[in-house]
Amino acid sequence: MEQHDEKIYQIVQDINEAIYSMDSHFVKVYQHLVTDDLSAKQMILLDFINKNSNVTIGQIAQYLNITSSAVGQLVSKLEEQNYLSRRINPENRREIFVQLDVAGVKYFEKEEEIRRFIVSKYYSKLEMGELEQLKFIVEKLSGIVLKESALDEE
Structure with a gap:
């Protein structure tokens, strides 16, 4: 063995x-x-907000496993650079949503452009069956990791 x-x-x-x-x-x-000078934590935060709508400070804190105060500092810095903006939840005025602002939207537009270029230059050289196999295997491994991680948290 x-x-x-x-x-x-x-x-x-x-x-x-x-x-x-x-x-x-x-x-x-x-x-x-990509001329943006962002830290890894800032990129992870932007990615989380990009993939989720109506994100609160509390949700970000839970996702990043840091305090709401630390999230506030991260958001403030990205807000100064127009990557993020905050708005009050009209249904619960004590809750604040964080969303992408102009620079944040542009950041993901550039990222998408780069991804599409990489796909056309490199991944397009693989056969469709190979791409489908790669996708299947990566998704299967991801499922195993997520399932095991959930079990570890119990």
Whole structure:
């Protein structure tokens, strides 16, 4: 069984190295297209808000696993740069929604443009069946990770 575990470990290492190498290449080659000087936490916050509508400070705090005060500071800094804006929930005036502002929308428009370019330049070289297999495997692994993570939290 140990030899089997070692083989799995090596295969996963090879996969991770290939993905890291590919991602590093994309960052080096395309970083000039994204001029935004954002921290990793700021990018994660923007991505969360982009994928969810009517996000509150509390929801962001829970997602990032930080205090509401820390979220307020992050949001304020991004608000100064026009990435985010806040608005009062008309149904509950004590609740504030955070949403993308002009610079935030532009950030994701540029990101989409880069993604489409990468797909056309690289992924389009794969056969449709290979892409479907890759998608299936990645989604299956993601499901396993999320299921196991949920079990760990119980």
